[in-house]
Amino acid sequence: MKKRVWTQRFFSPLCFLFLALIISFLAGQQFSRQRQPEPIYPSAGLTAQKKLSDYFPPISGTAGDTEVYIFEGQEAGGHVLIVGGTHPNEPAGFITAVVLTENISLKRGKVVIIPRANASAFTHSDPQEGSPQRFGLATPSGPRFFRLGSRLTNPVDQWPDPAIYINPSGQKLSGSEVRNLNRCYPGRPKGLLTERVAYGIMEVIRQEKIDLGIDVHESAPEYPVINAIVFHENSSELAALVSMTMEAYGFNLRLEASPPQLRGLSHREWGDAAGIMAVLLETANASHGRLKGRPSPALVVEGKDKFYTQAARLGRLFVAYPESGLPLKERVARHLAAISSLFQGLEEIYPEKGLRVEGIPEAREVLEKGLGAFLHPPKEASQKP
Structure with a gap:
């Protein structure tokens, strides 16, 4: 009798405890995997691979340290920085940087690529959004999986947020923007991690x-600065030329001047603080927007969403949104075309700063063949979702 009472009293709690341990273990594995960066396979044209800490040693050993890939030709020319992954929930920026890293070589000039600018933000997703942790891209040798991170630095790495954030340029912002890399320029050498x-x-x-910095982004289709190039005033001629060149690729690219009063952003502070030409590229990403349906890897890759299609019919968007969606390959193709146009325009306006870059996939090829045709075949370990 006592044994039966003991069994009835403790069996169910023990079962629940055991189940909770299993769930915790599986969840812990998922969270741990978000800390594991997906491999990037640089092309044979790579000149050097460094870390951000090679330029700023105090970042060494932190979640902010990240890879820097350098491609340099034998002939002197312009020096261009391409930054992806400022906001890891904008996958076209990151994937564009990966495609370039895995394909290009240089005959003239130098291209520096930082694919995961905010490495910490790749290690978590936005809370209460239900965003997928990863998405896959098919290649001829199997799928490659990439993390879909957050707009902000992981609070595990930088916490707490202040009530009001005064960034290095003196602008007052919402407290959470202290973890937004694109509000923290020109940074603070002894500041918080994102700074x-x-x-x-x-x-x-x-x-x-x-000479020229290119920050590659995405934004929601209902956001007015969309399918655009945001430019510092010192880059206005280059941006205008690129906008015209993009028409030849079949892409409309809006011109958006960087507001002088909007501080802390790359297209403002790179120009003001470092004196370089600075632009930011935007394309439309439904998985990043507020009108979307259920978040999913398919939404990230295929870009199909019935709610955005309906919003387009109602005239609520700043970009055309067909029923076929705006797939990731189209968004990356747009960015690649814009970057190629920037290279061409730089040489046309400043011949001494020209670049000769080989291997950039043409937009038409990306649209026809898909992104997987321009990604390195995955190794076995990276094929797991």
Whole structure:
């Protein structure tokens, strides 16, 4: 009798405890995997691979340290910085940087690529959004999986947020923006983690003698600055030329001047603090927007969403949104075309700063063949979702 009472009293709690331990273990594995960066396979044209800490040693050993890939030709020319992954929930920026890293070589000039600018933000997703942790891209040799991170630095790495954030340029912002890399320029060498990452990127600009900085982003289709190039006033002629060139690729690219009063952003502070030409590229990403349906890897890759299609019919968007969606390959193709146009325009306006870059996939090829055709075949370990 006592044994039966003991069994009835403790069996169910023990079962629940055991189940909770299993769930905790599985969840812990998922969280742990977010800390494991997906491999990037640089092309044979790579000249050097460094870390951000090579330019700013205090970032070494932190979650903000990240890879820097350098491609340099034998002939002197312009120096260009391409930054992806400022906001890891904008995957076209990151994937564009990966495609370039895995394909290009240089005959003239120098291209520096930082694919995961905010490495910490790749290690978590936005709370209460239900965002997928990863998405896959098919290649001829199997799928490659990439993390879909957050707009902000992981609070595990930088916490707490202040009530009001006064960034290094003196602008007052919402407290959570203290973890937004694109509000923290030109950074603080002894600041919080995100500010130190921003300062490290400024050191890359200074030490590599960058002439043009390109920050690659995405935004929601209902956001007015969309399918656009945001430019510092010192880059206005280049931006206008690129906008015209993009028409030849079949892409409309809006011109958006960087507001002088909007501080802390790359297209403002790279120009003001470092004196380089600075632009930011935007394309439309439904998985980043507020009108979307259920978040999923398919939404990230295929870009199909019935709610955005309906919003487009109602005239609520700043970009056309067909029923076929705006797939990731189209968004990356747009960015690649814009970057190619920037290279061409730089040489046309400043012949001494020209670049000769080989291997950039043409937009038409990306649209026809898909992104997987321009990604390195995955190794076995990276095929697991």
